[in-house]
Amino acid sequence: MKALLELSNVGMKFDTPKGQFEALKDVNLKIESGEFVSLIGHSGCGKSTVLNIVAGLLQATDGGVILDKQEVTEPGPERAVVFQNHSLLPWLSAFENVELAVKQVFKKTKSKAEIRDWVAHNLELVHMAHAMHKKPDEISGGMKQRVGIARALAMQPQVLLMDEPFGALDALTRAHLQDSLMEIHAQLGTTVIMITHDVDEAVLLSDRIVMMTNGPSATIGEILDVKLPRPRDRLALADDPTFVRCRQQVLQFLYEKQRKVEPMPKRNSANTEGVRKRA
Amino acid sequence: MLDEHQASRAKEAAFHERQEKYIASRLAQQPEWEPVYRSYTGAPTFFDQIGTSLITVMSGFLLASMIAIPLGIFIGLSSTAHAAMNPLIQLFKPVSPLAWLPLVTMVVSAVYVTDDPLVAKSFLTSMFTVSLCCLWPTLMNTAVGVTSVSQDLTNVSRVLRLNAMSHVRKIVLPSALPMMFTGLRLSLGIAWMVLIAAEMLAQNPGLGKFVWDEFQNGRSQSLGRIMVAVIVIGLIGFLLDRLMLMLQRALVWDKSSVQR
Ligand SMILES: Nc1ncnc2c1ncn2[C@@H]1O[C@H](COP(=O)(O)OP(=O)(O)O)[C@@H](O)[C@H]1O
Numbered sequence: 458m459k460a461l462l463e464l465s466n467v468g469m470k471f472d473t474p475k476g477q478f479e480a481l482k483d484v485n486l487k488i489e490s491g492e493f494v495s496l497i498g499h500s501g502c503g504k505s506t507v508l509n510i511v512a513g514l515l516q517a518t519d520g521g522v523i524l525d526k527q528e529v530t531e532p533g534p535e536r537a538v539v540f541q542n543h544s545l546l547p548w549l550s551a552f553e554n555v556e557l558a559v560k561q562v563f564k565k566t567k568s569k570a571e572i573r574d575w576v577a578h579n580l581e582l583v584h585m586a587h588a589m590h591k592k593p594d595e596i597s598g599g600m601k602q603r604v605g606i607a608r609a610l611a612m613q614p615q616v617l618l619m620d621e622p623f624g625a626l627d628a629l630t631r632a633h634l635q636d637s638l639m640e641i642h643a644q645l646g647t648t649v650i651m652i653t654h655d656v657d658e659a660v661l662l663s664d665r666i667v668m669m670t671n672g673p674s675a676t677i678g679e680i681l682d683v684k685l686p687r688p689r690d691r692l693a694l695a696d697d698p699t700f701v702r703c704r705q706q707v708l709q710f711l712y713e714k715q716r717k718v719e720p721m722p723k724r725n726s727a728n729t730e731g732v733r734k735r736a
Numbered sequence: 737m738l739d740e741h742q743a744s745r746a747k748e749a750a751f752h753e754r755q756e757k758y759i760a761s762r763l764a765q766q767p768e769w770e771p772v773y774r775s776y777t778g779a780p781t782f783f784d785q786i787g788t789s790l791i792t793v794m795s796g797f798l799l800a801s802m803i804a805i806p807l808g809i810f811i812g813l814s815s816t817a818h819a820a821m822n823p824l825i826q827l828f829k830p831v832s833p834l835a836w837l838p839l840v841t842m843v844v845s846a847v848y849v850t851d852d853p854l855v856a857k858s859f860l861t862s863m864f865t866v867s868l869c870c871l872w873p874t875l876m877n878t879a880v881g882v883t884s885v886s887q888d889l890t891n892v893s894r895v896l897r898l899n900a901m902s903h904v905r906k907i908v909l910p911s912a913l914p915m916m917f918t919g920l921r922l923s924l925g926i927a928w929m930v931l932i933a934a935e936m937l938a939q940n941p942g943l944g945k946f947v948w949d950e951f952q953n954g955r956s957q958s959l960g961r962i963m964v965a966v967i968v969i970g971l972i973g974f975l976l977d978r979l980m981l982m983l984q985r986a987l988v989w990d991k992s993s994v995q996r
């Protein structure tokens with residue numbers, strides 16, 4: 458199968474007052490249609506930068522991203538983003554927030570009634586139909602994130618990009634949202650790239666876990682295939698040997714191979730090791 | 737003062753009545769005669785002056801807002817525009833109304849020459865002076881409000897590929913609205929203060945002139961009348977502010993930004 462999304466030799470150098478800062482180097486990744494991929498790595502390693510490059514919000518300084526045979530040069534609704542802090546427009550209700558996106562994407566192809574139905578349908582998908590006329594201020598953090606997901610899904614994206622979507626939520630709410638996300642992924646078969654720093658979440662949700670080395674010049678250290686059958690049940694998985702092994706591997710990568718060293722030396726050895734391993 | 741006002745109104749009514757009678761009788765004698773209507777020329781009373789001042793301050797404020805809001809949005813959106821305008825803004829912002837007044841008077845006198853003036857020159861000078869002085873808070877606050885639109889919301893707009901117009905209308909304007917209103921309230925306060933000073937200095941009709949006339953007048957009741965005028969000026973300033981607050985409450989989504 459031909460990859461839907463391809464990152465080739467993506468590198469990112471930021472100009473900072475202290476000179477150039479190479480955040481990413483030689484990031485290569487192929488993602489197939491319908492795949493659920495997690496990006497995991499220590500904070501500040503460059504996960505968001507990768508995602509923003511795929512989204513088109515940042516322009517890579519080296520290499521490039523190809524989605525469905527087209528190079529990514531600017532942001533667009535076919536690469537919908539779910540931001541960490543929901544980023545709903547606070548002056549619009551949940552419904553209006555989703556509607557704004559739907560109107561923008563489908564204004565030529567859908568009638569008014571169809572738009573309304575499509576908005577409602579997407580809010581139902583994330584179980585937010587009951588509160589769709591509330592303002593973001595009037596709903597909980599988890600609900601806001603649900604609306605954010607509904608807004609992204611409503612654009613019918615080719616790839617759904619999520620930057621630590623559940624990072625700001627409590628464990629219980631997070632579990633609920635993970636279940637919802639699995640349900641939606643099973644139902645729609647959307648291709649998803651999700652950033653997380655939660656190992657359990659990564660193993661539970663992903664087909665593949667992409668582990669990133671520490672920056673500067675961060676790149677992909679290892680890629681782990683999670684060969685667990687779907688649908689997955691968090692309770693049954695808790696002592697499933699495959700689940701436990703995957704979890705172990707990710708933890709090993711994060712806390713042995715890529716142990717976060719503070720303060721960071723200019724070019725730490727662990728980092729180059731990771732690069733070599735991949736090469 | 738109320739009595740005075742009523743007396744003056746009665747006189748004015750009487751004047752118009754007499755004029756009507758005169759015109760009617762003259763027309764009866766010579767039908768080809770074009771009647772000339774003259775307006776009443778009695779001195780304006782305290783209440784007339786309040787009316788004049790209110791109209792002037794509102795016109796000046798509206799004019800200022802109409803310039804400051806679009807300009808503020810423009811400056812907030814474009815860092816080039818900001819760099820270009822900032823020195824000018826910094827230079828003109830601290831200019832006292834007393835310095836603007838002669839300039840505005842000269843310009844208005846030179847430019848606004850018609851035989852049949854729609855509005856009085858004095859009204860225009862007062863209004864432009866007010867506008868020039870109360871422009872700045874709205875301008876600055878709008879610009880800051882626009883600059884501080886959250887990066888996340890801008891990203892949403894980019895992902896949705898909103899065009900420039902919808903971006904401003906759907907994202908920037910609502911985001912900046914609370915800041916804009918803070919600016920507008922400051923502006924209206926300044927407008928009212930500047931107007932009174934301008935009226936005093938230029939002898940343009942309004943409350944300021946009333947106070948100055950009373951001061952020059954030196955009657956035994958003058959002190960009392962000035963006191964009343966000062967209190968009324970304060971009261972009107974307060975009411976104007978309340979009005980803006982109500983407007984802000986009605987329009988702004990972020991209720992926490994509406995302080996007392
Ligand atoms: N606009 C920028 N300018 C300079 N440095 C940046 C910029 N954005 C990110 N960085 C740096 O790039 C690195 C990766 O950042 P980021 O992708 O946000 O990390 P993560 O999401 O993995 O926590 C960090 O060291 C950060 O300081």
Ligand SMILES: [Mg+2]
Pocket residue numbers: 504505
């Ligand atoms: Mg991040």
